Amino acid sequence: MPESFFRKKLSRLFTGANEIALVNRIPSLEQLCNKFRDIAELGIYLHIPFCEQICPYCPYNKEIYNPEAAEKYTIAVKKEIDFYSAVIGNRPVTSFYIGGGTPTTMINKGIEEILKHVFSKFNMQCEIHMESHPNHLSKGNLNTILSMGVKHLSVGVEALQDRHLRALRRPYTTVEVKKAVNRAVSRNFKCVNVDLIFALPDQTYDEIERAGQDLAEMGVHQVAAYPLFRFPYTEMGREAGGSGCQISSILKRRKMLGILEDIFYAAGFERTSVWAFTRRGVAKYCSVSVPLYLGLGASGGSFLKDVFYLNTFNVAEYIGALENERRPIALSLDLSEKMQMAGWLYWRIYETRFARGDFKIRFEKEFDSVYGKYFKPLALLGFLKCDGERVALSDRGAYWLHLLEDLFSIEYISRLWGTSKLEPWPERVVL
């Protein structure tokens, strides 16, 4: 397969590794303390693995909400927090993201208790970013979300035409979801982000144009627009049988993304990540925004400088491990310096801009001495704009990065998450 040959070559070039393999090694307390020794600040990701429905396209780790599991999960997450608070001590936590699944399934069902625990056990110096489901945004729930301290809220809208909402099996109509978004926008969040999926089956260019215009007119602060990815282990991925990336769909995605770019730039938004457009002057809604972070909950992943840990995906196993005073880490991956640099670069480009000096601060090496030879031709081709110290991704570059994402992330995520969903404690996963 030319795709897998190209993927292996590129991966080897940037990471220096012939094979990237995660193994089932659980670090000792002492090893973990050592990992944190020279980490000055970190972010926290908290995973809530419950949903009221399972959407046919969704790759994330989740199961159907049930109150008993949520109650046990709350206790287990608090235990995991206790464990890490002893390891992390007073280091500042400068970014906090709650994702899922659907975090709002646990409103009044334990999430407030978990957040209180996070704030009492860690030195929190940041605001909360949280994902939500449109059906959970009643006036009462919005009051609770605000009282929990959430300042940046994301709403999974996905589409703004009933036929597409039905095809995605979303449990609301266009009229209902617009009302939910308007309710959120009218409250005092610093940023309300809306997730939109484009290049849906049979979606027309007119439809995506209307959806983009509607969102700009509704006053949302940010739109994260993703093309429909078909992960092989989801219902839609199985139906597509690996045909998610044909030339026709690549061209359609390119054109639709262009339509959205035109609408949002004209409405005063700027690109703040490969997929996100944020109103100028608004602090962007984003996932954990610092390079090193700790992942809490089932499937929480931690990136601690030279190692990556991944918790078990299985909610019952996660709860069981913590009940038995065991750490729920299922897999770990040691990261060579070349791998850390490749990971750093991927995320900085994903955010569409970075300063070369940040690379030097992190790795004590000149950016150009490591990546200059690749960046000069990319700038000549118009993928990047280099302005002295700062490097920014152009719209053309953003599009090609998306194709690279198809080549790497979808494949890597499918292997790692697909295996982790099937086996709670895999022996080894090769990416």
Ligand SMILES: C[S@@+](CC[C@H](N)C(=O)[O-])C[C@H]1O[C@@H](n2cnc3c(N)ncnc32)[C@H](O)[C@@H]1O
């Ligand atoms: C965890 S969900 C959002 C919160 C909530 N669970 C919901 O569905 O409303 C994260 C977002 O990822 C995006 N997403 C999920 N699966 C996707 C796929 N296969 N292709 C593109 N985007 C996807 C959707 O826009 C979704 O809103």
Ligand code: SF4
């Ligand atoms: S898209 Fe959201 S609601 Fe649907 S299964 Fe995924 S996380 Fe759950």
